[in-house]
Amino acid sequence: MKNLWLYLHFPHLQLDTLFSQDPAEHALAILDSKTNTVLQLNTQAKEAGIALHMGLGTAAALDQSLQVIPYQADIERHKLKDIAEALYLVTCDICFFPPNGLLLRIHNMLNLYAGLDAYWQVLQNQLATLGITYDYATGHSPFAARMLARDAWNQVTNDYSIMKKRVGDCALKQTELHPKTIQKLNRVGIHSVANLLKLPLKDVAKRFDIDLVTYLGRLTGEFQHPMHFFHPPDHFHRYLELMFDIENTQTLQHPLKHLFAALEQFLKVRDLLTQQLMLTFKQRDKEDLLLEIGSAQGEYQAQKWLTLAALKLENLQLTGPVCAITLKTGETQVRSPDKSDLFSGKKGTLSALQLISMLQAKLGEDAIQGLALHNDFRPEVASAYSAPLIQSDTLRQLQPLRPSFLLQIPQPLREKVSIIHGPERLHTGWWDNKETTRDYFVARSTLGQWYWVFKTPDTQWYLHGIFG
Amino acid sequence: MNSILHYLKNKRLVWQAHQNVHSTAQLDSTGFKELDAELQGGFPKQGVVDIDSPVGIGELRLLLPNLHARQQSNGRLLVFIAPSMRINSEMLAEYGFNLQQVLVIHPDSPKEALWCAEQCLKSGCCQAVLLWHQAIEIHQVKRLQLAAEQGDALHVLLRQNKQVSLSLPVSLGMRLRAHPQGLNIEITKRKGGWPGRPFNLDMNQQWPQLTIQPRPDNVLPFPHSKVS
Numbered sequence: 233m234k235n236l237w238l239y240l241h242f243p244h245l246q247l248d249t250l251f252s253q254d255p256a257e258h259a260l261a262i263l264d265s266k267t268n269t270v271l272q273l274n275t276q277a278k279e280a281g282i283a284l285h286m287g288l289g290t291a292a293a294l295d296q297s298l299q300v301i302p303y304q305a306d307i308e309r310h311k312l313k314d315i316a317e318a319l320y321l322v323t324c325d326i327c328f329f330p331p332n333g334l335l336l337r338i339h340n341m342l343n344l345y346a347g348l349d350a351y352w353q354v355l356q357n358q359l360a361t362l363g364i365t366y367d368y369a370t371g372h373s374p375f376a377a378r379m380l381a382r383d384a385w386n387q388v389t390n391d392y393s394i395m396k397k398r399v400g401d402c403a404l405k406q407t408e409l410h411p412k413t414i415q416k417l418n419r420v421g422i423h424s425v426a427n428l429l430k431l432p433l434k435d436v437a438k439r440f441d442i443d444l445v446t447y448l449g450r451l452t453g454e455f456q457h458p459m460h461f462f463h464p465p466d467h468f469h470r471y472l473e474l475m476f477d478i479e480n481t482q483t484l485q486h487p488l489k490h491l492f493a494a495l496e497q498f499l500k501v502r503d504l505l506t507q508q509l510m511l512t513f514k515q516r517d518k519e520d521l522l523l524e525i526g527s528a529q530g531e532y533q534a535q536k537w538l539t540l541a542a543l544k545l546e547n548l549q550l551t552g553p554v555c556a557i558t559l560k561t562g563e564t565q566v567r568s569p570d571k572s573d574l575f576s577g578k579k580g581t582l583s584a585l586q587l588i589s590m591l592q593a594k595l596g597e598d599a600i601q602g603l604a605l606h607n608d609f610r611p612e613v614a615s616a617y618s619a620p621l622i623q624s625d626t627l628r629q630l631q632p633l634r635p636s637f638l639l640q641i642p643q644p645l646r647e648k649v650s651i652i653h654g655p656e657r658l659h660t661g662w663w664d665n666k667e668t669t670r671d672y673f674v675a676r677s678t679l680g681q682w683y684w685v686f687k688t689p690d691t692q693w694y695l696h697g698i699f700g
Numbered sequence: 701m702n703s704i705l706h707y708l709k710n711k712r713l714v715w716q717a718h719q720n721v722h723s724t725a726q727l728d729s730t731g732f733k734e735l736d737a738e739l740q741g742g743f744p745k746q747g748v749v750d751i752d753s754p755v756g757i758g759e760l761r762l763l764l765p766n767l768h769a770r771q772q773s774n775g776r777l778l779v780f781i782a783p784s785m786r787i788n789s790e791m792l793a794e795y796g797f798n799l800q801q802v803l804v805i806h807p808d809s810p811k812e813a814l815w816c817a818e819q820c821l822k823s824g825c826c827q828a829v830l831l832w833h834q835a836i837e838i839h840q841v842k843r844l845q846l847a848a849e850q851g852d853a854l855h856v857l858l859r860q861n862k863q864v865s866l867s868l869p870v871s872l873g874m875r876l877r878a879h880p881q882g883l884n885i886e887i888t889k890r891k892g893g894w895p896g897r898p899f900n901l902d903m904n905q906q907w908p909q910l911t912i913q914p915r916p917d918n919v920l921p922f923p924h925s926k927v928s
Contacts, residue, residue, distance in 0.1 A: 582823035584777055591805065591816060599806050603789035603799040615789040623800045630794040633909055636760045637785035653909055674909060680878020681756035682910055697788065699910055700760035 235453060236339040236348075236390055239377035240359075241367040242312075242332045243384075244272035246303060248364045249311045250475065259298045261291060271303050305331050310471055314494075315362060316462045321501060322358050323351075326462040327374075333381070335374050335459070342390075352388045371395055373453035379406055399451070400426030407451075413444055425451070468498045468506075468561040477516060477553030481545040484513075484554065488541055491559045492534035499564070505530030508562030509537065518552035525593065529585035530565055536586070543593040588620050609660045610668055611638060611696065633674065635684040635697030642694035645685055649675035655687070674699070715892060728854075731765025734901055738887060739872070742766070746852050747871030748845045750889070752861040755784065757878040761907060763856060764795055767828055770854070771801060776827035779803045779820045782813045783832050814840055821847035821855055828854040841868045880912040 242248070246262050259277035261270045268288045270277075280295035292298055308331045316326045316334060325337035338351065345351035359366060369385040371377025372392050376399045380387075383406055385398060402425045404414045417440075422428050428436075429452065437445045449455030472491055478484055488511075499506060507530045513521040525540050582590070591600050604618035609631075615638060618624065633653070654673030661668045670686040677683060684697035708714045727741030736742050743749060743766050753759040771778060778801060780787050787804050803820075807813040810833055820826045821844060829848075836857060848855045857870070867873070873889035875898075882903030887896045904911045 582825055584823075584825045587777075587820065587823040587825055588803070590819060594815070595805070595807055595812060599808070601804045601806070603787065603792065603802045603804065605789050605793055605799065611788070611790065615786070615791075617786075617804060620803055621800060624789075630790060632794060634788055634791040634794060636788055636791045637756070637783065638788045639785055652912065676912070677756075679754065679757075680880070681754065682758065683756065698756040698785065699758070700756055 234339060234390070234392065235337075235372060236342075237371050237374050237377040238336045238338045238355075238388070239329075239369055239371065239374070239381035240315075240334045240336070241378075241381040241384075242308075242315075242334075242364055243367060244274075244365065245308045245311055245332045246301075247272045247274060249307055250301070259295045261298055261300055262303050263288060263300050265302045307473065308332055311364075314470075315364070317464060317498075318362060319355070319358055320462065320464050322354050327459045328462065329378065333378065335377065337461075338370070348388060348390050371399070373451055374457045374459065375408070375447070375451045376453070379408075379451075382406070400424065400429060404428070407447070409444065409447060413440065416440065467564070468495055468559065470494055470559050472557045472559070474555055474557065477555050479550060479553045481548055481550060484545060484557075485538065485542060487557055489534065489538060491557060492537045492541075495537070495559060495561070496532055496534040499532035499561075502564075503567050504564040505532050505567045506561040506564045509541075510558075510560040510562065511541070512558040512560075513550070513554045514556040514558070515550065515552035516555045521548070521550065521554075523548060527586070527589040528592075529583055529589065530567070531586075532567070540590060540593045543590065546594070584621060609658055610666075613661075635682075636700040637698045639696055639698075642686070642696045645683075645693040645695045647677050647683075647695075649677050649683055649685065651675050652682075658686075672696070728766055728770065730762070731769065731906075732762075732901055732903075734899070735762075735885070738885070738896055738899060739890065740893065743854065744871040744891070746848050746854060747891070748841060748848055748855045748857060748868075750841075750857045750859070750868055750870040750873040751876060752859060752874070752888075753876035754860060754878065757876060758883050758903060758907075758910065759858060759876055761903065761910070762876070762883060762901070763830070765906070768796055770827045771797060774827055775801060776825055776853075777801050777803055777820070779805060779816075779826050779829045781805045781816050781820070781829060781831045782807055782810070783830075810835070814844075817855065818843060818847045821851045821853045824851040824853075826851065826853050828856065830856045830858060832858050834859050836868070838868060841870060845869060845871070880914070882911055 244262065247260060259280050259282065260274045261277050261282060262272035263269070264271045270282060270284055270286045270288070270291050273282055273284070277295065277298065280298070282291045282294050282298070288300065312328060312330065312332070312334065316328065319326055319334070319336070323336055323338065323341055325340065327335040327337070329335055341351055342348055345354060367381050367384040367386055368388065369377055369380030369383070370388050370390065371380055372395050376395060379402055380395070380398060383402060389395065404417060404423060404425065407414070407425065417428065428448065433445060433448060436448065446455065450457045470491060472487055474487060478487070495509075507527055509525045511523040511525065513523065515521055523544055525537065525544055527536070527540060531537055588600055600620050601617035602620040602622055604616045604622065604624040606614050606616055608614045611634065652674045655671035657671050659669045669689050672684060672686045675683045675685050682699035683695055684699065685693055685695050687693055705714065709716075726745040727739070727743065728745050729736055729742040730739065751759055767778060775798070778797070780803070783804065789799055792802060793799055805816050807816055813831060813833060814836075817829050817831045820829045836859065841857075844855050844857075867889055870889060871891045873887070875886040875888050877884040877886075879900050882901045884898055884900050886898035889895060902911070904913065
């Protein structure tokens with residue numbers, strides 16, 4: 233099988249990343265802060281006559297309303313990763329060429345898609361969803377593809393002769409050779425790649441350094457080009473730089489929607505669920521704010537997470553304006569669809585676990601309790617609250633006639649009551665230093681309320697429960 | 701007849717007093733024969749039941765047979781929201797409840813309690829929600845009523861009505877008073893029916909130890925005479 237490579241070059245990645253949602257109305261330029269020259273610009277800026285590599289002074293003179301943004305390699309690196317993740321859904325071997333290029337090995341994908349045209353169609357559709365401008369080219373070697381794409385050749389072919397001819401036509405300036413080497417070659421009358429490739433490699437090796445030989449070998453595809461292919465990460469981790477600072481928790485929901493949509497996509501293709509999300513809000517001049525959102529059942533759907541996040545955000549107090557958000561997932565688990573009976577009638581929209589997660593998100597973990605039984609005769613120990621939906625395992629025989637409500641701490645009895653039943657003696661707890669000796673009675677107050685009272689050995693009367 | 705009225709009547713949106721047939725709402729036995737007879741079937745399957753009662757006279761015991769039957773039949777959650785005291789799991793377990801299907805929620809404020817109740821009712825995974833709430837308003841009851849219908853759940857509102865208030869739009873309203881043999885019940889409101897006279901419910905069969913049987917007429921108390 234002949235090797236075939238496809239290179240995608242993103243000429244203004246930072247500009248696209250920042251303004252893909254809402255295109256700017258006026259001229260924009262991304263500036264290299266070291267050299268003070270224009271690196272990327274939008275159409276409005278081009279119309280104003282601004283060109284690449286122009287100095288800031290000239291550019292500003294051409295358009296007074298020009299908005300200038302410093303170049304940040306980080307943004308492009310993050311975006312490149314996102315693009316790779318999106319493309320990984322349709323193609324397997326992806327290699328990064330930072331800061332703004334991706335190389336795809338495509339000859340092994342052609343069988344799957346039954347030809348180059350079909351493959352390219354699918355890839356184009358996937359790229360269209362990202363809303364990014366790109367230049368592309370195929371090549372017989374990684375370097376060839378890269379050179380042609382950066383030259384905006386924008387053609388896809390598997391005909392080697394066309395690609396080789398096109399590579400030969402390129403000037404030496406377009407190669408990735410060191411300027412000094414190019415100068416040396418120019419001096420001996422070599423101006424295009426074709427001129428250079430005509431020379432036997434042995435002679436080139438004698439006259440020039442080994443780097444040139446390696447480059448040529450890789451350009452023609454004779455030498456192996458070592459590369460590290462992209463592996464999709466196991467965990468979702470995304471950083472979102474906000475266009476403007478947000479001080480209101482309500483407004484935060486909008487960027488969160490984007491993050492959760494990306495999360496849904498990530499989890500859905502892996503058929504995973506996650507039970508916990510960690511959101512970090514980067515606050516300007518203030519400490520980062522960490523927010524954990526849990527779902528007992530595990531979710532992947534953006535809408536469900538958004539509901540939970542909205543409940544959490546209600547209780548959140550921002551100390552400063554938020555300028556960036558990071559979203560990370562905790563443990564993930566494989567999704568196992570819940571099987572419910574089709575014939576059992578009307579179904580609600582939530583499962584018990586989902587309901588509990590929602591209540592916990594709003595009220596805090598401790599507000600929702602389940603009931604548990606412990607193997608003890610003391611009523612305050614036997615009856616306990618526990619985490620919700622936990623099966624308690626008690627084999628002890630249950631006592632009849634217990635009240636439905638218990639007082640947290642028994643209160644001294646201050647009412648006149650008449651004893652109806654009793655006594656029932658409890659003498660227990662000698663093993664854990666909380667020895668209790670009580671005689672329990674069922675009593676009725678003058679108002680007709682049924683009380684559960686006890687008498688201590690020193691004839692103190694206490695109210696411990698109420699029969700509701 | 702006025703055409704709008706006619707239309708509403710055909711749609712069964714207007715209730716007329718001469719319609720003595722039972723409403724279409726499904727009913728669930730309360731577990732007490734006398735009460736079933738008074739309610740012409742039992743508690744509504746879904747909707748809001750308003751219980752105005754002092755604490756500790758047997759208001760919960762009145763509900764337990766019905767709640768237990770519901771849990772047995774569909775195994776959905778039973779939720780207690782904002783009870784004034786701890787719920788004793790021993791008692792529920794002894795009565796036969798599956799404790800795994802019981803939730804107790806302690807919200808920080810009455811407003812949050814209402815929110816919880818609505819979410820639980822709406823979710824469809826709760827069979828019944830018991831809410832202790834003192835000052836509920838008409839629009840809040842309406843919301844709960846709708847949520848209960850949506851989630852096919854029973855909402856029981858337990859309160860101690862101190863002052864006379866407006867009638868709430870509930871499916872069933874009851875006022876409970878203490879009585880030695882059980883409870884004195886007055887049905888204050890019933891959807892598609894008339895409120896009845898107060899009557900006594902004998903709980904001796906279910907809870908013999910929590911009732912006081914009247915002395916038979918032919919027995920005289922032994923005189924407390926001091927032996928000199």
